[in-house]
Amino acid sequence: MSSARVLVGTRKGAFVLTSDGKRKKWDVCGPHFAGWEFYHVAASPADPNRLYASQSSGWFGQVIQRSDDGGKSWAPVGNKFEYDGVPGTHQWYDGTAHPWEFKRVWHLEPSLSDPDLVYAGVEDAALFRSSDGGQNWEELSGLRQHGSGPRWQPGAGGMCLHTIILDPTNADRIYIAISAAGAFRTDDGGKSWRPINRGLTSQYIPDPNAEVGHCVHKMAMHPSRPDVLFMQKHWDVMRTDDAGDMWREVSGNLPTDFGFVVDVHAHEPETVYVVPIKSDSEHYPLDGKLRVYRSRSGGNEWEALTKGLPQENCYVNVLRDAMAVDSLDTCGVYFGTTGGQVYASTNAGDSWEAIVRDLPAVLSVEVQTLS
Amino acid sequence: MIRVVLPHHLRTLARVGAEVELEVDGEATQRSVLDALEAHYPMLRGTIRDQGTQQRRAFLRFFACQEDLSHESIDFVLPSAVASGEEPLMIVGAIAGG
Numbered sequence: 489m490s491s492a493r494v495l496v497g498t499r500k501g502a503f504v505l506t507s508d509g510k511r512k513k514w515d516v517c518g519p520h521f522a523g524w525e526f527y528h529v530a531a532s533p534a535d536p537n538r539l540y541a542s543q544s545s546g547w548f549g550q551v552i553q554r555s556d557d558g559g560k561s562w563a564p565v566g567n568k569f570e571y572d573g574v575p576g577t578h579q580w581y582d583g584t585a586h587p588w589e590f591k592r593v594w595h596l597e598p599s600l601s602d603p604d605l606v607y608a609g610v611e612d613a614a615l616f617r618s619s620d621g622g623q624n625w626e627e628l629s630g631l632r633q634h635g636s637g638p639r640w641q642p643g644a645g646g647m648c649l650h651t652i653i654l655d656p657t658n659a660d661r662i663y664i665a666i667s668a669a670g671a672f673r674t675d676d677g678g679k680s681w682r683p684i685n686r687g688l689t690s691q692y693i694p695d696p697n698a699e700v701g702h703c704v705h706k707m708a709m710h711p712s713r714p715d716v717l718f719m720q721k722h723w724d725v726m727r728t729d730d731a732g733d734m735w736r737e738v739s740g741n742l743p744t745d746f747g748f749v750v751d752v753h754a755h756e757p758e759t760v761y762v763v764p765i766k767s768d769s770e771h772y773p774l775d776g777k778l779r780v781y782r783s784r785s786g787g788n789e790w791e792a793l794t795k796g797l798p799q800e801n802c803y804v805n806v807l808r809d810a811m812a813v814d815s816l817d818t819c820g821v822y823f824g825t826t827g828g829q830v831y832a833s834t835n836a837g838d839s840w841e842a843i844v845r846d847l848p849a850v851l852s853v854e855v856q857t858l859s
Numbered sequence: 860m861i862r863v864v865l866p867h868h869l870r871t872l873a874r875v876g877a878e879v880e881l882e883v884d885g886e887a888t889q890r891s892v893l894d895a896l897e898a899h900y901p902m903l904r905g906t907i908r909d910q911g912t913q914q915r916r917a918f919l920r921f922f923a924c925q926e927d928l929s930h931e932s933i934d935f936v937l938p939s940a941v942a943s944g945e946e947p948l949m950i951v952g953a954i955a956g957g
Contacts (some may be wrong), residue, residue, distance in 0.1 A: 523868055547918040547952045548868055548906040564872065564902040568910045 492814050493558065493856040494822055495539065496830055497526030500848035502541055504559040507843075511820055511834045514843045520562060521553070528809055528852045530596040535603035536856055540622060542593040542608070550592050552608075552622050565622035569593070569610055572629035578612065579641035588612045588632070595809060597652035601659075609649030613640060613666040615678065628678035631664065636683060636700040643667035643703050643722075644768075650808055651707045655714040663717065663732065668703035671719065673732050684732025688721060705748045706808040710757035718760050718787070720750040720808075725762055727787050738787025743774050749811035753836060754819045758786040761813075761821060761837060763806040772803040780823070782837045796840035797831065804829070809852035816857055824850025861887055862947035863896060866919075869907070869950070873900040878947060887942040889921060890933040907950060918953040 494505040494514075501519025524543045532538035539555040541562070550569065553562040575588035591611040599605035604621040614632045616625040640647060648667055655661035660677040663684075670685040683699050693701040703722035710716065719726040719735065723746050726735040739745035744764045753759035760783045766774045773779060778797040781790040804827035814820035821837050824830045828847035831840045861881050870877060881895040890913075897904045908915050913933065915921070920929040924938045924946050940946040 521871070545868065547866075547916065548872075549909075549916060550905065551872065551902070567905045570911055 490816055491858045492816065492820060493531075493536075493858055494812075494830065494832075494843070495529035495531060495541075495559070495852075495854040495856070496824060496844075496847065496850060497529045497541070497809075497852035498824075498828070498848040498850050499525055502526040502529050502543075502553075503844070503847060505830070505844060509816055511814075511816070511832060511843075516844050517559065519848075520559070524548075524551070525592075526851060527592060528595050528854075530598055530606075530854055531856045532598040532603040532606075533600050534598070536858055538598070538603040538621075540596045540598060540606055542596055544592040550590070552593065552596075554622050566618065566624050569608070569614075569616055569625050570627070571614060571632070572627040573633075575612075575632075576637060578637055578647060579639060581642065585638065588614070590614075591646060594648045594650045595652055597654060600654055600656055607652050607654075607662075609652050609664065611646045611648040612642075613647045613649040613669060615649055615652070615664055617678070628674075630674070630679050631672060631681045634672070634681050634683070636669070639700055640666065640669035641701065651704070653707060653709050653717070656711045657714050661714070661731075663707060663709070665704040665707050665719075667705065668722075669700045670702040671704050671707060671717075671732055684728070685735070686733065687728070687735030687737075688726065689724070689737075690722065692722070706750050708750045708752050708760075710752040713757045716757065716786075718750050718752060720747050720762055722746065722768060725750065725787060738783070740783070740788035740790055742781055742790050747806075748808040749806050749823060751811045751813055751821070753821075754813045754815040756784070756819075756836075759784050759836070760787060761811065762790075763811070763823065765805060771805045776801050776803060778802040778804065778825075780821070780833075780837055780840070793833075793837040793840070795838065796833075802827075807851055810850050812853050812855040814855045814857045820855065822853050822855050824853040826850065860944045861892055861895075861941060862944055863892065864947045864949040866950060866952040868952070869903060872902055872906065875900070880944070887937040888934050889915075889928070889931070889937070892937070892948055893933075920951045920953065922949040922951055923947070 490509040496503040501522040503518030529541040537558045541553040543551040577585035580586035595609040597607040608616040615628045651665035653663040665671045672681045715731045725739045727738045780793040804825035810824040821833045826849040829845040832843045
């Protein structure tokens with residue numbers, strides 16, 4: 489019988505939640521490495537027992553943990569993230585040149601076919617790769633050396649590479665996104681990159697249509713349509729149908745188009761989820777009502793999903809890596825909040841239930857569908 | 860034998876108790892003690908000093924014999940009481956955060 493395993497990264501440790509395919513009763517295991525921040529916990533699609541976790545601390549820096557038994561036990565692997573060559577500078581908040589400095593790993597993306605191959609998106613923005621299960625890391629420096637690097641700048645949370653999307657039909661194609669530089673694509677396995685930000689408009693930068701400088705918060709893709717991407721930008725929900733060559737806005741009737749997460753239904757490539765947040769000044773749901781919005785038409789027309797979610801006095805945030813979908817027959821949708829709740833829907837968003845609450849602030853949510 | 864006291868989170872990471880004992884080659888300095896510590900417990904690499912620059916992490920301090928040695932050179936010879944094992948080298952996390 490199928491089952492689901494939810495991997496939750498929080499400000500104070502990692503948690504593993506398991507349930508059978510009904511997804512009604514959940515066992516909560518954790519905190520693993522209590523007191524450490526977990527920006528992301530990710531599973532290998534090629535080996536469901538292989539997990540990678542980004543563990544970090546303002547005191548002690550970066551650690552990468554690996555589990556080979558589905559999260560029952562963990563062992564630290566390599567944590568040396570060294571930029572290739574002379575790192576150079578990017579823009580600082582005040583516009584001055586600032587040297588590239590490694591701070592933490594925001595996102596881990598295991599290969600679709602090789603459990604030992606894993607990518608890491610880091611702050612200050614760069615992409616690293618390990619081909620030995622996380623023991624050693626090398627930078628794919630063609631991205632940082634694309635030429636626009638000196639114009640990249642940090643968003644409020646830091647200059648992070650937070651999205652890595654692997655094309656299941658083309659091993660040489662990878663999409664990434666950086667806050668605040670924008671989206672990039674490689675078609676040669678990471679050697680060379682180009683910005684894919686045409687169509688994005690950002691009023692908070694001097695040239696709203698600039699090649700780089702856009703604060704992309706998250707991107708998502710359905711594996712059956714690797715040329716179609718959805719993006720939650722700082723403001724605006726966007727869509728591309730040609731692998732990022734051109735974007736168009738699909739915010740439509742959303743009550744606010746600021747937000748962090750975006751994800752796609754496991755079986756319906758035109759069904760998309762976002763969680764609108766009031767504004768970049770007020771990082772909580774509009775009117776104190778926690779609402780997921782679903783579009784069944786690939787954007788523009790959105791419906792509020794509220795059943796089971798707090799509809800008054802709710803002032804949590806849902807951070808960029810804190811939404812995931814499972815691939816059970818009735819698609820499960822999951823998201824975590826800065827208030828420590830992880831909400832799940834077993835019916836594609838029609839209704840929701842907190843499968844755990846009162847965790848530390850949730851930074852990331854991933855889910856595995858296990859057979 | 861040199862004694863090193865680790866902060867809580869590094870004890871759990873290295874799966875050791877509050878204090879570890881190390882044999883150090885040559886004179887006992889911050890560098891030689893940390894080299895020995897990281898050789899025995901490779902999971903601590905990068906957690907006390909940056910792996911590239913070898914600089915002490917900003918929120919950590921090195922105390923011994925009621926002295927703050929944090930700002931001494933990494934090749935500063937540690938007090939003889941530390942070298943003899945009479946007193947530990949204490950690696951202390953700053954009291955900050957939430």
